[in-house]
Amino acid sequence: MDKLLIRDCIIIFAVLLTSFTDIFRDTKIKPESTPSVHAKQNNGSIHVDTNPESISVLVNNLHKLPENYSPSELIYADIPFVFQEKTEKQKMRKEAAEAINQLFTEARTQGIYLLGVSGYRSHSTQTVLFNNYVSKDGYDKARTYSALPGTSEHETGLAIDVTGGDGRCPAEDCFGETKEAIWLEEHAAEYGFIIRYPKGKEAITGYKYEPWHLRFVGKSIALKIMKKRITLEEYFHAEPVNK
Numbered sequence: 001m002d003k004l005l006i007r008d009c010i011i012i013f014a015v016l017l018t019s020f021t022d023i024f025r026d027t028k029i030k031p032e033s034t035p036s037v038h039a040k041q042n043n044g045s046i047h048v049d050t051n052p053e054s055i056s057v058l059v060n061n062l063h064k065l066p067e068n069y070s071p072s073e074l075i076y077a078d079i080p081f082v083f084q085e086k087t088e089k090q091k092m093r094k095e096a097a098e099a100i101n102q103l104f105t106e107a108r109t110q111g112i113y114l115l116g117v118s119g120y121r122s123h124s125t126q127t128v129l130f131n132n133y134v135s136k137d138g139y140d141k142a143r144t145y146s147a148l149p150g151t152s153e154h155e156t157g158l159a160i161d162v163t164g165g166d167g168r169c170p171a172e173d174c175f176g177e178t179k180e181a182i183w184l185e186e187h188a189a190e191y192g193f194i195i196r197y198p199k200g201k202e203a204i205t206g207y208k209y210e211p212w213h214l215r216f217v218g219k220s221i222a223l224k225i226m227k228k229r230i231t232l233e234e235y236f237h238a239e240p241v242n243k
């Protein structure tokens with residue numbers, strides 16, 4: 001009788017232990033399966049980064065910045081620009097500004113002269129700019145070369161348009177043929193920048209080829225993207241913009 005009681009106790013204990021373990025496992029799994037505000041689950045292994053303060057934030061026509069977002073720590077980039085006036089266009093997020101300073105300095109030592117064209121653009125500036133394009137070319141055409149307010153990388157303070165030292169092809173296709181563009185293609189990633197809108201990737205990025213538009217994402221991601229010749233969308237396994 002006593003033996004039976006002991007055996008029953010052992011069985012009950014084992015059942016209780018199993019249930020307890022299950023409950024414990026459940027409570028451990030739950031927080032991981034809850035989608036985070038900053039990351040969205042997708043079919044790839046890397047989550048889309050939509051945290052606006054992250055240096056690898058994905059901003060495109062499908063991933064908008066929060067309404068009236070303004071980045072932290074904007075400083076003037078210490079590089080020559082095509083214009084002299086100190087305006088917001090000469091600013092970038094601190095990390096990106098320091099990186100572009102280094103890139104320009106190193107390029108110069110290698111005989112490559114670059115000029116900044118346009119860095120940070122506030123939400124209100126982008127709105128004015130976009131509306132001007134719409135009144136000039138109509139909404140549909142404007143959308144092919146200008147971003148809707150809230151979807152421009154320039155609003156992150158992490159992007160900058162550049163051109164060659166002679167200032168000949170600022171934000172124009174002919175820049176792609178220049179030795180400056182070829183140097184950027186080869187070396188930008190060493191400073192944490194990618195050519196954000198490469199040739200032949202229009203259906204993924206939603207933009208035509210822009211050899212002048214550099215986007216800071218940090219060295220580690222930039223090297224992977226440029227080596228594999230992919231886009232930020234492909235890096236995150238995010239859905240293409242023009243499906």
Ligand SMILES: [Zn+2]
Pocket residue numbers: 154159160161212213214
């Ligand atoms: Zn640009």
